[in-house]
Amino acid sequence: MPELPEVEVVRSGLERHVVGRVIADVEVFHARAVRRHLAGAEHFAALLTGREIRAACRRGKYLWFPLDSGDVLLAHLGMSGQLLVLPPSAPGGPHLRARMRFADEGSELRFVDQRTFGGLDVEPLVPAxxxxxxxxxxxxxxxxxxxxxxxxATALRRRRTGLKRALLDxxxxxxxxxxYADEALWRARLHWARPTATMTRPQIARVLAAAREVMTGALAQGGTSFDALYVDVDGESGYFDRSLEVYGRRDL
DNA sequence: CGTTCTACCTGCATGC
DNA sequence: TGCATGCAGGTAGAAC
Incomplete structure (x- = not known):
């Protein structure tokens, strides 16, 4: 599932492959892929057509691409979303949800999403x-x-919930x-249900450091992949699953 | 307001 | 074999 490292791999791939290019044509094959775009798929396509992609940005698991119009193309991969840069001639599978061609007639951008929890939309930036x-x-x-x-640390200690739940918030x-929540908890030797209000500052520093470590490791290896649902923009899976210590293991 | 629960969706694994 | 059921996961919005 795409978490920060996987999404960052996608961001940097798209920074290399689509920034500076002008969108010539947009096709939406599944309405659910643009459900966040309340004005509908046609409006979505109209706001993108003729626009140049200026940058590739990310916060957490959200991606966005500022356009020369001032709006942004927003993307969330959900659980199974992929943004692929492929030759226009590449075959499209059953989960192809949207496609963008570029004015330069080079590679195209495809949004592929098996479980349809991901989505795209065009929206404004909040100026401030x-x-x-x-x-x-x-x-x-x-x-x-x-x-x-x-x-x-202050905000975490104010919460009245368990540590893992807080990390996922x-x-x-x-x-x-x-x-990565499971991996960070394991590496920091802290229990998932530990009440956040009782966490000491050193413990918070420990779990944060563990989260950074495990995600840095994943990033260095191009992201985690278990089942080919996550691939980067060239269609290559990451190999970080070989390094995971706890996720998916019931015997611990 | 903060916290928890549920719907959303598909493919795969399991059970009968 | 075929069908039904359960599960997985991130998020938004509802419910508490």
Whole structure:
């Protein structure tokens, strides 16, 4: 499942492959893929057609691509979404949800999503915050230079919930999903149900460091993949699953 | 307000 | 074999 490292691999791949290109044509094959775009698929396509992609940005598991119109193309991969850059001649599988061709007639961008929890939309940036409307409520991730460790510790201790639940709460810290939460807890030797209010500052620092470590390791290896649901923009799976210590193991 | 629960969806694994 | 059921996961929005 795409968590921060996987999404970052996709972001950097798209930064290399689609930034600076002009969208010539957009096709939406499944309405659910643009359900966040309330004005509908045709409007979605109209806002993209003729626009140049200016950058590739990410916060947590959200991706967005600022356009020369001032809007952004927003993408969330959900559980099984992929953004693939492929030759126009490449065959499309049963889960192809949307496709964008470019004016240069080179490779095209495809959104493929088996379980349809992912989605795309076009929306404005919130001027003061410089993030899209849909990302307003998402906390900074642990690799964001502006992530505030001390403020995170304070906020975590104020919560009345279990540690793993808090790590998964994207409004507290973003980018961590089920897999990296389990790995971080294991490496920090902290129990998933530990009440956050009783966490000491050193323990919080430990679990945060563990999360950064495991995600840094995953990033270095191109992301985690278990079943080919996650692949980067060239269609290559990551190999980080060989390094996971606890996720998916019931015998611990 | 903070926290927890549920729907959303598909493919695979399991049970009968 | 075939069918039914259960599970997995991230998020938004409902419910508490």
């Amino acid at each position: 915050l410089n993030v899209p409307e849909s990302v307003r409520h998402i906390a900074r991730d642990p690799f964001d230079p502006a992530f505030d460790d001390a403020a995170f 994207q409004t507290l810290v973003s980018g961590i999903g089920n897999i």
